[in-house]
Amino acid sequence: MLKFDIEKKEGLARVGVIHTPHGDIKTPSFVGAATRATVKALTMQNMRDLGSQTILANTYHLILRPGANLIKEGGGLAEFSSWHGPTFTDSGGFQIFSLPDVKITENGVKFKSHIDGASFEMTPESSMQDQWKIGADIHMAFDHLAKSDSFEDMKEAMERTHRWLDRCVDEHRKLMDEDGRNSAFKDHMLGRAPLSASEKAEPDHQQYLYAVVQGGTFNDLRAESARYCASKPVDGFGIGGVFTADGMDEMLKTVNSILPENKPRHLLGMGQEPIDLFVGAECGCDTFDCVGPTRMARNGSLYTLDGRINIKNAKYKHDFSPLMQDCNCECCKNYTRAYLHHLFKTDEITAKILASIHNEYFIVHTVDRIRESLKDGTFANYKTEFLSRYYK
């Protein structure tokens, strides 16, 4: 079982530490979106420097290129990418469901590569196998995204997600026993040697599985999904299919009141808007990932405590102040808005690098400060102060 220590609780919110084979994650924490085993425009050293604790890569993208086997050959995601720290993989379900011409059957999803049109089929088993090879510390179960937000489609997607979860759990356990067990365990299984308690308890090559809660905007479905996922022998939970902050707090309260307290919860894909992170943490989510901060950055939309600004706007041409006062990121400590404006207008690659450093830092540190404020009991004040200024 994935070790998760809770240091402090406040309502549904909690401060904790997830202990992974590649290191600890202090939670709540923002996870950098490293879809193709890289955070776009940033090096892993950039990510360490800006304070990121962990990254999340994507199984769909990695099986197309460079292939799960190659990442395994390279020592697994953390080593292959030189991140060396804790890692997550998303199952690929979300991407595949966004492709045109997908054929969904009970067995899995048939789709064509967006790169060369080659036909693939991903099933709960194959996603688990690929994620095992990719070798992140924490894997997501292969879930089913609803094709619309109608109750019928949501219910169907949720129920299939549950059936697929059972298959994910079985496959994950099988991989653990075949590949993850230490040599002592394997000797034991072959009748060669007895097994000590610690050897039995802790495989040598451990990877962990999160179930994914579905149910869309229907809180009764969310509750049903949370109960189902909670009943399974998984290490934590992803909360999927959330697209807007509207009603998210109620949904998260419903779900996180049902999920067992002693396992971590990851809010999938949310965190472009700071309010998502405050609400998410307040309602008991421990980790977040989102492509928003880096995508916004590449497109010139940059976070400040007074809201996002578009650095390409003409009004910043002569603005020689830092992007954001009192920001300790490499970008704000060294460069002016006028310079960033110039880099964007001239389409220099450095524009995207500096902007990504800032936006990622901003979101990572906002969640870090949420964690600190929960620890010292000032969360409510921090939330009010931050949100009233940011969204004024």
Added chain:
RNA sequence: GCUGGAGUCGUCUAGUGGCAAUGACAAGAGACUGUAAAUCUCUCGCUUUCGGGCUUCGUAGGUUCGAGUCCUACCUCCAGCA
């Protein structure tokens, strides 16, 4: 000086009798939430009660129902010849 060619929105460019006029860039603004996104959308002569109205394709005339497109003259630029 002669002979050819060319002058169209900030720039380059399409256009060969129905045109406020093509495309690109530049400019201005917006979007983006488990990344087919260093992407996409809108505006880009002036004006409007969004139906339209007005003024535009080097300049000035002309032919025509209608001219950026045809004719004449002039101006400027380019090439070749003197």
